[in-house]
Amino acid sequence: MTSQTAAIGAEEYFDLVRHGVVAPDDRVELLEGVIVTMSPQSPRHASAMRRVARSLRDALGPSAVISVQSPLVAGHRSVPEPDVAVLPGTDADYDQSHPREALLVVEVADSSLVQDRLTKASIYAAAGIPEYWIVNLRDDVVEVFRSPDVAAGAYGSSSTVRRGECLEIAGRRGSVVAVGDLLPAV
Numbered sequence: 035m036t037s038q039t040a041a042i043g044a045e046e047y048f049d050l051v052r053h054g055v056v057a058p059d060d061r062v063e064l065l066e067g068v069i070v071t072m073s074p075q076s077p078r079h080a081s082a083m084r085r086v087a088r089s090l091r092d093a094l095g096p097s098a099v100i101s102v103q104s105p106l107v108a109g110h111r112s113v114p115e116p117d118v119a120v121l122p123g124t125d126a127d128y129d130q131s132h133p134r135e136a137l138l139v140v141e142v143a144d145s146s147l148v149q150d151r152l153t154k155a156s157i158y159a160a161a162g163i164p165e166y167w168i169v170n171l172r173d174d175v176v177e178v179f180r181s182p183d184v185a186a187g188a189y190g191s192s193s194t195v196r197r198g199e200c201l202e203i204a205g206r207r208g209s210v211v212a213v214g215d216l217l218p219a220v
Contacts (some may be wrong), residue, residue: 041067
């Protein structure tokens with residue numbers, strides 16, 4: 035006989051938080067119905083997160099909300115906490131509920147690289163997130179995914195950009211960041 039764990043939904047997940055089963059400062063996220071522990075951050079990971087948030091704030095100014103490691107309801111069974119997300123609207127739009135859409139999601143990846151490429155890319159594509167970046171610390175590059183196919187849960191295009199190159203934020207003409215500004219020193 036095999037044992038199976040039942041998948042839970044986003045509302046059940048938030049009920050666990052409300053009832054203290056999952057503490058608000060626990061480093062977990064809900065991915066495809068499974069509560070997953072997030073890895074501790076290395077100094078390079080934390081540095082890259084700060085660099086990404088600063089670069090996006092500089093590029094976008096007050097035209098979007100920059101969210102750092104906060105819940106994003108990305109479907110009925112997924113509430114990831116992306117390292118950085120660019121949200122539409124203003125901070126006040128999220129005073130009473132977690133965001134359900136994003137213009138761009140960025141994950142900083144080292145030990146989480148496989149999960150970020152497979153599981154999270156599928157979740158973000160299925161949620162219709164138009165652009166997803168992986169700041170790949172292993173290879174010192176940024177992987178860019180665009181053109182989500184919601185039904186397939188996959189992105190239609192992908193590219194890799196390196197130090198010395200610039201990256202324009204999709205849908206934000208003229209909003210450009212230097213790849214080298216996103217990556218910590220090697």
